[in-house]
Amino acid sequence: MQVSFDEAIQSDAPWEFNSFGEIKDNMCTKGDSSIVWEEGKGNRSFTTSQLIVQESFMLQFKISVGCDDIYDSCEDYAPLRLEYNKDPRSDQWDLVRPLCLPDHALLSECEPRHYHSASVYTHDAYHSWTLVTIPLTEKTFSSSTRFRWIQDAISKVGTSWALDDIYVGEKCPDLCHSRGICVNGKCFCERGYFGKSCLPRxxxxxxxxxxxxxxxxxxxxxxxxxxxxxxxxxxxxxxxxxxxxxxxxxxxxxxxxxxxxxxxxxxxxxxxxxxxxxxxxxxxxxxxxxxxxxxxxxxxxxxxxxxxxxxxxxxxxxxxxxxxxxxxxxxxxxxxxxxxxxxxxxxxxxxxxxxxxxxxxxxxxxxxxxxxxxxxxxxxxxx
Missing domain, CATH: 2.60.120.260 (Galactose-binding domain-like)
Incomplete structure (x- = not known):
């Protein structure tokens, strides 16, 4: 799956209905188009269609949370969660990445000495456009995997957020070192990086x-x-x-x-x-x-x-x-x-x-x- 919102939306687009989202230009000084959710309440989400996910796959996307607005980091806004589901008949969704910490109860799901935040995105950490690259693990493998970005803003206000350049598929060389976007197995490097896997100078x-x-x-x-x-x-x-x-x-x-x-x-x-x-x-x-x-x-x-x-x-x-x-x-x-x-x-x-x-x-x-x-x-x- 490769989605860029610069292109005209087709009837067979690889995602499900997405409430409250709309495609806009120039979100957060980004010159091209992205799919955007304005600040508000409600169950706001973006869900992919069912995908084949297997070994050596990766997930990559660009995200901005609250970029065009000023938010107090001490306020309790609804966070944005990245989750997956492998059974379309079930409404059970789990985080793509759990919180992995020393002595943490979920350590068995984490690589040794690889500690990281959960796949939860907030305005204080992702205020500007950020390229996120995630090597997918066995728990997400199936022939009917869906991914969704969801902001459950029923009881509290949700910040604005936006997505672009979503990719699910075979890993690019060295994950493009997360310095470029992966398209059909080839890295397209950000400015200042070069080579097949986007190395710095x-x-x-x-x-x-x-x-x-x-x-x-x-x-x-x-x-x-x-x-x-x-x-x-x-x-x-x-x-x-x-x-x-x-x-x-x-x-x-x-x-x-x-x-x-x-x-x-x-x-x-x-x-x-x-x-x-x-x-x-x-x-x-x-x-x-x-x-x-x-x-x-x-x-x-x-x-x-x-x-x-x-x-x-x-x-x-x-x-x-x-x-x-x-x-x-x-x-x-x-x-x-x-x-x-x-x-x-x-x-x-x-x-x-x-x-x-x-x-x-x-x-x-x-x-x-x-x-x-x-x-x-x-x-x-x-x-």
């Missing part, structure tokens, strides 16, 4: 990082900061760091995500972290281990712009009540171009609770290889 990437946040948040280091900003809610992270911190106390998603980096010569990633504090103050407190949820901070890396996140380290709240310096070797599979890191707190009790802060973030190169080559040249060894 190494000369456009940074290879090291050092940020103490004294000058603010710099876009050449950080692709996005959600739920946080420069602040002193947990104080300076002494004795390992001084001055300003990147402090998280917002509603909704809490995440710091770097830009894509060239890590071919990288050696370590280091930073200072604090989660809550022993005094449990109003601006720096934590309640951990409640109902099996995880309120710590995960450090993860992705090779494909978030289509898949791999765990580098978990930081449990009770171990970081005081500032600690953390340092990790760059994994071998991350020593390539186009890698991103993120610090992510999957669960918190909302603004005013479960705060955390990071400072003095560094990604450093491996100078040993350079020194070994230098010594080899001095000794006359040219091998």
């Amino acid at each position: 190494p000369d456009s990437l940074i290879s090291t990082l050092y940020d103490s946040f004294e000058g603010g948040i710099f876009s050449f280091y950080w692709e996005s900061i959600t739920g946080g900003g420069i602040g002193f809610g947990c104080g300076a992270l002494r004795p390992f760091a001084h001055g300003k911190t990147l402090y998280f106390n917002g509603c909704g998603q809490r995440e710091a995500k770097t830009v894509e980096m060239d890590l071919r010569k990288a050696r370590k990633i280091m930073f200072v972290l604090q989660i809550g504090c022993p005094a449990q103050t109003a601006s720096c407190n934590i309640q951990s281990g409640r109902n099996g949820s995880y309120s710590g901070v995960l450090l993860q890396y992705t090779l494909n712009r978030g289509a898949e996140w791999k765990l580098l380290s978990r930081h449990d709240a009770e171990e970081y009540l005081l500032p600690k310096r953390a340092a990790y070797d760059i994994p071998d599979d991350a020593k390539q171009e186009g890698v991103q890191f993120r610090w992510w707190q999957p669960v918190h009790r909302n603004k005013g609770y479960d705060q955390w802060a990071i400072d003095k973030v560094e990604v450093i190169k491996d100078h040993r290889a350079h020194n070994m080559r230098f010594r080899s040249r001095l000794s006359g060894d040219t091998t």
Whole structure:
């Protein structure tokens, strides 16, 4: 299935009736057409026709939630869920991706050390157009699978949202690294990427990082900061760091995500972290281990712009009540171009609770290889 809403709608279009949705141009500065649901109430959904889904299939789409409007992330708006159903006679729908966290009850459905949010989309995390790429798992395989995006806004207001470029089918090479759309097995790359699987150009990437946040948040280091900003809610992270911190106390998603980096010569990633504090103050407190949820901070890396996140380290709240310096070797599979890191707190009790802060973030190169080559040249060894 390949759907782009730029084309004229045919009577045999591969989706079912979709209440409240209409095709519009220029949604969220996007020049072409998309299918749009305005802010409102009701059961608002988009459902595909029955599809054959099997091994080596992927699902991809572009989504924007609330882009053309300003929403308070602390308000309780109806979220948008991506679900699947394999039996047209049944009204049972399940999430395409469950919430996968350390020590989570649904861990058996998740890949080891691959932690991610559920397939639920909100205005704080998907405000601008975002390309979502999901490798489909065995639970969705059948000859009659349907997918639906549904916003159950019966009892609460639903934000506006839009979809475009929906694809269900054979995986493209490396999932196009989620940097391009997949069409009939071929990647059509976004601007700035090239090749069969949409690789970045190494000369456009940074290879090291050092940020103490004294000058603010710099876009050449950080692709996005959600739920946080420069602040002193947990104080300076002494004795390992001084001055300003990147402090998280917002509603909704809490995440710091770097830009894509060239890590071919990288050696370590280091930073200072604090989660809550022993005094449990109003601006720096934590309640951990409640109902099996995880309120710590995960450090993860992705090779494909978030289509898949791999765990580098978990930081449990009770171990970081005081500032600690953390340092990790760059994994071998991350020593390539186009890698991103993120610090992510999957669960918190909302603004005013479960705060955390990071400072003095560094990604450093491996100078040993350079020194070994230098010594080899001095000794006359040219091998």
